[in-house]
Amino acid sequence: MRLLIINPNTSENFTKSIQLAADAVKSPNTEVVCINPSAGPRSIESVYDELLSSGPCLELMISNRNKFDGFVIACYGHHPVITAAREMLHQPVIGIMEASLTLACLVGQKFSIITSEERAISLFEEGVRLYGLESRCASIRSTGTAVLALEGQNKNDVENLMLRESRKAIEQDGAEVISLGCAGMAGLDKRLSSELGVPVVDGVPAAVKLLEGLFSCGIQTSKQRAYSRLDMKEIVNLPAIFSEPYNQD
Amino acid sequence: MRLLIINPNTSENFTKSIQLAADAVKSPNTEVVCINPSAGPRSIESVYDELLSSGPCLELMISNRNKFDGFVIACYGHHPVITAAREMLHQPVIGIMEASLTLACLVGQKFSIITSEERAISLFEEGVRLYGLESRCASIRSTGTAVLALEGQNKNDVENLMLRESRKAIEQDGAEVISLGCAGMAGLDKRLSSELGVPVVDGVPAAVKLLEGLFSCGIQTSKQRAYSRLDMKEIVNLPAIFSEPYNQD
Amino acid sequence: MRLLIINPNTSENFTKSIQLAADAVKSPNTEVVCINPSAGPRSIESVYDELLSSGPCLELMISNRNKFDGFVIACYGHHPVITAAREMLHQPVIGIMEASLTLACLVGQKFSIITSEERAISLFEEGVRLYGLESRCASIRSTGTAVLALEGQNKNDVENLMLRESRKAIEQDGAEVISLGCAGMAGLDKRLSSELGVPVVDGVPAAVKLLEGLFSCGIQTSKQRAYSRLDMKEIVNLPAIFSEPYNQD
Amino acid sequence: MRLLIINPNTSENFTKSIQLAADAVKSPNTEVVCINPSAGPRSIESVYDELLSSGPCLELMISNRNKFDGFVIACYGHHPVITAAREMLHQPVIGIMEASLTLACLVGQKFSIITSEERAISLFEEGVRLYGLESRCASIRSTGTAVLALEGQNKNDVENLMLRESRKAIEQDGAEVISLGCAGMAGLDKRLSSELGVPVVDGVPAAVKLLEGLFSCGIQTSKQRAYSRLDMKEIVNLPAIFSEPYNQD
Amino acid sequence: MRLLIINPNTSENFTKSIQLAADAVKSPNTEVVCINPSAGPRSIESVYDELLSSGPCLELMISNRNKFDGFVIACYGHHPVITAAREMLHQPVIGIMEASLTLACLVGQKFSIITSEERAISLFEEGVRLYGLESRCASIRSTGTAVLALEGQNKNDVENLMLRESRKAIEQDGAEVISLGCAGMAGLDKRLSSELGVPVVDGVPAAVKLLEGLFSCGIQTSKQRAYSRLDMKEIVNLPAIFSEPYNQD
């Protein structure tokens, strides 16, 4: 099968580490392509950032919509492009927050999310609530660092902060599994897990394996109700590509 | 005070009827300006539509951000621009779904939402869940017509369909109050209410009065946590105006 | 429009400060009358207190029921007279807890309630649960002082205690907005807000503006189901005035 | 032990049938006294009715507070006197709705409440929500008759209506147990149960047995937090008896 | 009436103390027999332990099913034999966790469970969730000791640990009532209650009194839906006794 992973921010460093994390787990006959839009914010830490990234991401999604069997939106959180993509496509679409929490719930009763930016906590609370996982969420904690710090030299420091917050989650909040709350953390799961002694779930490999699973089972996005196909509609003063999803059959 | 209402779709007919509905309830010393973006979909019935409208709406929001004391996003649903606007502004911002349900909850135990498009039901369920109002929601019903039908000749038919669904909501689902589930229904509240014998809440006037109330009480959007100010960030290949919210103090 | 605010306890000091807080925000053509019953407890801190105040409050409500366009029960909590008044009246009725939390939810994701008496915490938990706002409530904290201390000399001390608890709510519990959890705190909102840097919502002005809003929108209490009109009923050995609500049409 | 059952309405017919239902199940060494106030509404079907009955009930409660080991408020619903009584007493206090649902939950996964008045449905929904039993409640149905019809000749008709609604609850709503939703139905449980083939729980005997159980186990009302003792307080222009609960130690 | 209490572990010391706790509260004309299976784990602290105890407990249940009017499973937690017994019997069946929390909820708004083993916390969270009592549960705390320590010399130490955790529950978590979270704690309720000043509920006496109550009221387990009778079914290579429940009428 062919998978497209869209890193919705414009950090190519992140795109590369996401590609690596995906390649490490994919099945031999799966091809994974990871790209990012050429326009948009360098990192995504607010709904405003999500919206700035949405137009460029949707363009990528539309122009690639017939070339892949499944799609990953590699931004931790309930990025609105996930839902929009489900509306426009028959193929399955997954975000890495949903993917990470989905696997986490299979190996423990309670998970904690460790993220970087403080403000992301509110965003993720909303996501947890939408997925109906309030009773499974022990806590959401942040290291208090900006997302882009994950790119820089002080990766060691960030890891230490993550270990510190993860330990608090385990010892004080009752977490049994840790969900890595940022695409920029892709690749850290193994090392953190062996330090902490609990499973640490990276949403990127989780999403790849879930899409492979859906594909093997022949399961596509339901076109009933929530994600039903987009009826023909007039749009004004927008690039023509944005009309295409309305024309699908 | 000065209020800006943004109708996020590009239907000027809707913009006009929203302006009328707002003017009918505003206080004498409130000035209400209602506009719509010049680009985007003609109506909003999916998350995809919401995202197509987001860029143009954000531009309007940014360029007007110092000229108004409060903002309304006149699209029924939890349109993501509402949250983004709260992140970028100190002034209060309200969507008409939240406004309508807020007033509905003050005059009855249970409300029903009557909307046009079937697919909107899923979107509104998500909104109700995010506001925490599941236990107050008797039902969400649709007339099964496209939003833009509300513009056309068959307004009478639409009204009859709405009366039919509202009566089912009252008699079968236990609704005590009806929330008009589409900005295109602005202005129908009085007539439907007198037919049905229960309060019918239009989100446009509701939003105007709630913003006037917040203004009089001196209450602005909290900059703590969820809607905290947007830190400086690099964006790539987007119009310069989108950098402005990051520069605010 | 004409609004009646009933302070259900017998503290005239509270009645005066409530009147001041209401007058400060009302629209020019709104008339606000604030009264308290001549019988009952000096403050309300338990369900027992609520019930002692109910008879006298209902008498005031009944005798004024044709003279006003809206009613406020100025006691923080889900005072049972609020529901009884909605049953007997077509005009809207609001309690100040509901009013305060309603506005708080428009400017932040999470609120905390700061009250005086420890025992009120249980009462308010029940109110929050009835309104369906559990997921929006960061915490309910008390200063550990009696309500009537708010009348006395040590107002400064009380304010300091409130600042201390509010800061804990913001820093430890994740509150973004503070709701003043006692009618006796009316008038403190501005000062606390400027100290704390987050919105502080006083339920008295909030209720005044919400009633003005409902009035402008022509929205009255639903007579369907929960607050349906009171059918004729025989009562025994009670003052005749209490029969009047059963006779309404 | 000595139990006082207060029927909070002024229907002596109801008081008698409650006494009979209680005597039929009490242990040999339990003494049950069932009384009703001499003032108040003839039946209780609204919060307004509850409040009219509260003063007279509290007087009975206060004057008898040292003479009994447990108290029942024999009104189906979350009558506010239940909470007030728990605040003023060390002895346990139970309402018949809580008692009925408590036993119902021990013999089935899902219960339905069958009541008489349509408007009671809203009241009972609130009670179910406060007890946290939403997930156990299959439905609340009414026969659409006034409570006092239960006193009259057409008892047979009422029983038939109850059978009809109970069968709908069992067949359509998934009820496994029926809770009799009105004190006026006391004594019907056995007959309905043998007709329906499912347990039917009358709250009056349920409350008697639960109080006997608490008494045998030496369990009294907690004086921590929610029902903590009432501190000394000044009341104005009310009968002196209402000051007594504040003076307890 | 005749009650059978099954202690599902093989600790005879526990069986004896359970018998004592039950005899201390039973009515004069109730006969209580407390037994334990001759096979299985010495204590129950995991689902694995629960399952090892299930076969032997079911055998006891089946062979005694016509000799008793009610059954107690004296293991704190939602032991699966409780549900299985309800499926096979008309008589009521109660577990001591459900019994304890049922009485606790009648005398306080919030309870805490104090147990011994840390791992039991997860099990009890699941039970609380199934009973729908999340909003009534202040906390679940453990003393960090193995269950069987409750048998040994250091009973004093265990009591001190329980007092310490109970005080934290009351002072930090808002508990108003303590539920003894282990059958091995039977008999400690009075002493702990007098030390702590709040009700302490032991599930064993609670279950005895609840069964007496159900019996007096003539309430049996519903055979509708969840606990409906077991249809004839073939089983393979299991002792013949396990076929008997399928043959009942």
Add this chain to the structure above:
Amino acid sequence: MRLLIINPNTSENFTKSIQLAADAVKSPNTEVVCINPSAGPRSIESVYDELLSSGPCLELMISNRNKFDGFVIACYGHHPVITAAREMLHQPVIGIMEASLTLACLVGQKFSIITSEERAISLFEEGVRLYGLESRCASIRSTGTAVLALEGQNKNDVENLMLRESRKAIEQDGAEVISLGCAGMAGLDKRLSSELGVPVVDGVPAAVKLLEGLFSCGIQTSKQRAYSRLDMKEIVNLPAIFSEPYNQD
């Protein structure tokens, strides 16, 4: 990797069709072994059935615990052996209900479960509640046939009943995805899906792919809290094999 699927009932027909369904989706380098115990009930439709199957299943689990990298309990429902296996193993363990609902939630907002036996509805409600998926569950419907009918000639009839109930779920209840609520339905997913036009999720292939995914990601069951390792414990009069899980390191 090597996967063991345990069909916990003793129907070899089911075991064979489960093996087929698993083989159809497994990756080339996955080996799947599907077995059933030689003792126990022929089908599982109650908690009693679950418990009869538990001993034999645990024996299989224990004797195979070092030979496989992941385990499936192929019984729809929250079979208690799933939790017990997680306690005793480091390798991941999945039940087919959890697996099916996990994939269903990725391709639609709302699922319905279609099962055979009426009584299973209650069991599955409990499972849905434990997974926290109440808000995602449109309905649980049964065809009203015994599980073993799925083995027999009238497979066509069963399929027709399933289509009928699935259509009701889609049209009346709002289902977007169908979850096959019985292991005996393994293999029907494709045919039903093409008839219904919505995804139909069979838990057997879903579980296989989820375990492959967890394995590829290196994620094992958390040994923190809920599924922590089983401390040494004495058992009495049970086969020695049941002591082995206590001895693991």
